[in-house]
Amino acid sequence: MSAISVRGQPFRPRTSVSCRSGQRVVPPFSIQSLQKNSKVLEGPPKLQKRKHIIQPRVTSFRMYYDRGDLPIKMEYLTGGDKIAWTVDIEKLDYSLYLPLFFDGLSETKHPHKTYARQGVLDLIAHGGDKIYPVIPQLIIPIKNALSTGNKEVMCITLKILQQLVMSSDLIGPALVPFYRQLLPMFNLHKVRNINCGDEIDYGQKNSLNLGDLIDETLQVLEMHGGEDAFINIKYMVPTYESCYLN
Structure with a gap:
């Protein structure tokens, strides 16, 4: 059976990943999750907060001073x-x-x-x-x-x-x-x-x-x-x- 194409690219189902304990990490709500020795992936990764850093304004005075003007x-x-x-x-x-x-x-x-x-x-x-x-x-x-x-x-x-x-x-x-x-x-x-x-x-x-x-x-x-x-x-x-x- 040929792979189903999506937007011109062949679609490949997500494969399982092995973890250190020997269990396979598989996607949730899939047939693989019913198999033995498998572990369901625990949801999407958590979004990390980005710290908003306010950069101080570079004054014209500082520019003149640093140039020695x-x-x-x-x-x-x-x-x-x-x-x-x-x-x-x-x-x-x-x-x-x-x-x-x-x-x-x-x-x-x-x-x-x-x-x-x-x-x-x-x-x-x-x-x-x-x-x-x-x-x-x-x-x-x-x-x-x-x-x-x-x-x-x-x-x-x-x-x-x-x-x-x-x-x-x-x-x-x-x-x-x-x-x-x-x-x-x-x-x-x-x-x-x-x-x-x-x-x-x-x-x-x-x-x-x-x-x-x-x-x-x-x-x-x-x-x-x-x-x-x-x-x-x-x-x-x-x-x-x-x-x-x-």
Whole structure:
């Protein structure tokens, strides 16, 4: 009798497999399962769970740093490590370097996080009028840092955001149109009492929880954001109360 073809291929019945005990392992519901010295196959193999591993995002800052394209170096001092700039910081192209260093705020390991955080503070301190035109380019890096879920990164980013807003009278109002992108993370974590530790103030012993730091940052945004700041904050964070009412 010729073999029955299935989709052009000859069909061959499943054969039995011998096991170590001498019994034959045979498929269930088959004639072979009624024979002596046979063992029925115990169902299909179990499906193994795949662990979903979240790979950390490779920041542009890390790529530039690993290539040696950043004008910074580390100085090892008695009071602690400090970064030094290899060029005059006031002559840097802020449209390139400020978003680049803000992107590095998502980093969690040394030396990348150390260079990025201190670099951002230095650039803000010396930026002056050069910061305002770059504000739209900073929104995505800030949003990425706040979306990491890492409490240290979030606290550092909130403190730096405060420094950014207070660096110029133009920055606060310029951020108002971007509240829809930034403030959802504020609303999500506003009631979370997560201790941020002492690292947020770079040596100052001031321990805050994440909820308090978010409230503090919202107050800074309101005070420096102009007349439209509060209504836009309230729309995105309904539980926020104006600091002028207290």
